[in-house]
Amino acid sequence: MSEYYELKLGPLQRRLPKITLHPELTIASFVLLGDAELTEYAANALAQKLAQTPFDYIVTIESKGIPLAQALSEKLKQPRFIVLRKSVKDYMVAPVSVPVHAITTSADQQLVLDGTDAKLLAHQRVAIIDDVISTGGSLKAATDLLAKADAKVVVQAAILAEGDAAKRDDITYLAPLPLF
Numbered sequence: 797m798s799e800y801y802e803l804k805l806g807p808l809q810r811r812l813p814k815i816t817l818h819p820e821l822t823i824a825s826f827v828l829l830g831d832a833e834l835t836e837y838a839a840n841a842l843a844q845k846l847a848q849t850p851f852d853y854i855v856t857i858e859s860k861g862i863p864l865a866q867a868l869s870e871k872l873k874q875p876r877f878i879v880l881r882k883s884v885k886d887y888m889v890a891p892v893s894v895p896v897h898a899i900t901t902s903a904d905q906q907l908v909l910d911g912t913d914a915k916l917l918a919h920q921r922v923a924i925i926d927d928v929i930s931t932g933g934s935l936k937a938a939t940d941l942l943a944k945a946d947a948k949v950v951v952q953a954a955i956l957a958e959g960d961a962a963k964r965d966d967i968t969y970l971a972p973l974p975l976f
Contacts (some may be wrong), residue, residue, distance in 0.1 A: 800824075805955070805971050808837055812913060822976035826956060828860050828927045838955045838970060839867030842925070845968050846872065849951045852920040857907065857934055857943065858882050861926040865953065870927060877925075878917065880938055883909045890914075892944050896937035907937045914945035923951045928959035929967055 801824035803810045810831075813826035828835060847870070854877040856865035865877045882905050884891050890911030897904050909917075924938050929952070939949050953968040962972035 799975070801976075803971070803973070804957075805834065806837055806841065808836050808857060809835055810834065823930075823958070824973055824976070826928055826973065828863060828955065831926050834955075838864060839865050841970050842853060842953055842955070842968070843868055843871040845925060846951060846953060849923070851923040851950050853917060853922045853947075854925050855880060855912065855917070855922045855938065855947075856925045857938055860928075867887075876940055878909070878913045878922075880909075882906065884908050885910075888912075892941060894937050894941045894944070907934070907941050909941050909945060914967050917942065917945045917947040920947050921950045922947045924949055924952060926954045926975065928956045928958050929954040929961045929964075929969065932961060932964070935967075958968045 799814055801812045801814060803812050804936055812826055814822050815825045816822045817939045828853060842939060854865050854874055856862055856877060857880045886909040891908050892905045892911060892914050893908040895904055896907045922942060923933065928937055935952055942949055955970050956973040957967060957969040958973040959975040
């Protein structure tokens with residue numbers, strides 16, 4: 797088995813190292829942070845797909861979705877996006893949280909929404925944006941957290957849909973990413 801997976805996204809190619817998480821699961825490690833070219837390409841492609849769905853705010857999950865949310869906000873003329881954090885920060889006012897388990901993190905975590913942002917999102921339509929959707933655990937936690945804030949999720953999108961996520965019809969993505 798090759799040590800790398802060759803990802804093709806439009807005109808771009810990336811060589812992703814294969815990482816074994818446990819004996820039955822190996823992933824192609826996709827790290828968007830620092831890849832300005834791929835972020836820009838993905839933001840343009842997702843902006844075209846999301847232009848048909850009206851929403852009020854982009855919401856992303858800390859941390860790898862942040863550059864994509866920033867670029868998408870600029871392209872879609874969204875003046876602000878919201879970041880769901882993975883821990884409570886001292887500056888947060890009345891934070892709201894839910895537990896989350898992600899495929900790439902061994903310990904359970906939490907997703908946290910600052911109470912100030914929760915008030916802003918109440919009764920608003922939101923687009924959840926992330927770099928990769930895999931098992932859907934983070935996406936489900938984000939949806940649950942946004943429901944606590946009385947926000948309505950109208951679209952869920954990512955650059956890549958990993959493994960069985962590529963079979964889902966409730967997400968928008970640019971390319972599949974296999975599991976090994």
